Amino acid sequence: MLLSNESPKPIYQQIAEGIEDDILTGRLKEGEQAYSTNHIAKVYQINPATAGKGINMLVDEEILFKRRGLGMFVTEGAVERIRQKRKQSFYNDYLIRTLLEAKKLEITPNEIIEMIARYEKGERL
Amino acid sequence: MENAIEVTNLTKKYGTTVALENITMSCTHDKIYGLLGRNGAGKTTLLHLLAGQLLPTQGSLHIYGENVYENSEALAKICYVGSFSNINNYVKTFRVRDFLKTASLFYPNWDQDFADKLIKLFSLDIKKHYRNLSSGMLSMVSIIISLASRAPLTLLDEPYTGLDAAARQEFYDVLAEDYSNNPRTIIFSTHLIDEASKLFEDVILLHQGQILLQEPLETLEELSFVVSGDEETLKSMLSHKKIIKKETMGRRAAYSLFDTLSEKETDALTQAGLEVRSLTLQQLFVYLTANKEGLGC
Numbered sequence: 184m185l186l187s188n189e190s191p192k193p194i195y196q197q198i199a200e201g202i203e204d205d206i207l208t209g210r211l212k213e214g215e216q217a218y219s220t221n222h223i224a225k226v227y228q229i230n231p232a233t234a235g236k237g238i239n240m241l242v243d244e245e246i247l248f249k250r251r252g253l254g255m256f257v258t259e260g261a262v263e264r265i266r267q268k269r270k271q272s273f274y275n276d277y278l279i280r281t282l283l284e285a286k287k288l289e290i291t292p293n294e295i296i297e298m299i300a301r302y303e304k305g306e307r308l
Numbered sequence: 309m310e311n312a313i314e315v316t317n318l319t320k321k322y323g324t325t326v327a328l329e330n331i332t333m334s335c336t337h338d339k340i341y342g343l344l345g346r347n348g349a350g351k352t353t354l355l356h357l358l359a360g361q362l363l364p365t366q367g368s369l370h371i372y373g374e375n376v377y378e379n380s381e382a383l384a385k386i387c388y389v390g391s392f393s394n395i396n397n398y399v400k401t402f403r404v405r406d407f408l409k410t411a412s413l414f415y416p417n418w419d420q421d422f423a424d425k426l427i428k429l430f431s432l433d434i435k436k437h438y439r440n441l442s443s444g445m446l447s448m449v450s451i452i453i454s455l456a457s458r459a460p461l462t463l464l465d466e467p468y469t470g471l472d473a474a475a476r477q478e479f480y481d482v483l484a485e486d487y488s489n490n491p492r493t494i495i496f497s498t499h500l501i502d503e504a505s506k507l508f509e510d511v512i513l514l515h516q517g518q519i520l521l522q523e524p525l526e527t528l529e530e531l532s533f534v535v536s537g538d539e540e541t542l543k544s545m546l547s548h549k550k551i552i553k554k555e556t557m558g559r560r561a562a563y564s565l566f567d568t569l570s571e572k573e574t575d576a577l578t579q580a581g582l583e584v585r586s587l588t589l590q591q592l593f594v595y596l597t598a599n600k601e602g603l604g605c
Contacts (some may be wrong), residue, residue, distance in 0.1 A: 191586045230484075232339070
């Protein structure tokens, strides 16, 4: 994950999304131990309280859970939970931007659908 | 437990010049505070007062519930390495190791192993005399003393004059790791805001001798945005927001806000073809301190 000062999202949220990405892509597997607050703080040179807030956000959403004395672990079913949540923001975060850009370029919705079909077939534009 | 710092109606004048005017603030245990302000805003004066090196003109100041001025027990809990420019002739004969030795005698929590590790990290030659140290090396000495003192209250006053980018990164690394393992209260004054801001938990902004704001970094992140696009759209959609900076170019404009934007509002702005970004803390700082009306609250 890369942290950006210019992202409209606060750093703790970027941390949470970075961990989610690692769970979605399988870099972190369900049941495995996740990164500790101090480790995140060190690697990204951020305040441990900020890292802690990102982790707590995921604990509240039952994506991570705490094992006393052992640290944070990925919950069983975390992948599905993240997918459901992210689908809701897919429209706002990605689709609208694509459609706005397409409008500027006068690309019609049908042309976009064709592009998707070609992508699915593995063809280039 | 008392707060680490409790300052009430504090004023400091030098002759007729008012350096700090009627400041009230408190700092809790185990937090990193970013102390920001333009040149002459009063940052160093505030740190000198906190370190018991100056007497307030008016008001009160307590560190862990105690007065610090000429109170050696209270002072052992505070680490402030001031500028090397006002040291006396005797100290000017010191080598690096003499500075470190002196500090180790003063601070009860001094961690020699950690000091040795930092000396290695910075490749600092401890046999070097003061007169042969570059400004970057002097900064390394200050940093080593500041961190190895493990003082409950550590004041870092622009700790890295002359340090190159690589050494600064090493310093941030060490600070983040050491603070995680040994939490304490750190007041970190700096002009390199965007480099250091991720380490802050709270931000204190001094402006013309007064506290303009003291907020958690998170709160500021949720209050500072720049929205750009068509000026007419910006005007109509942001009319009720506090705007701290407007830049226009033809029909295009960018408005910087010091105000909240809910997710719903952000979505509406995006759907209207506007681009929403966050202001960096440095940009927010520049706009808020550009003129006093900037805050407008």
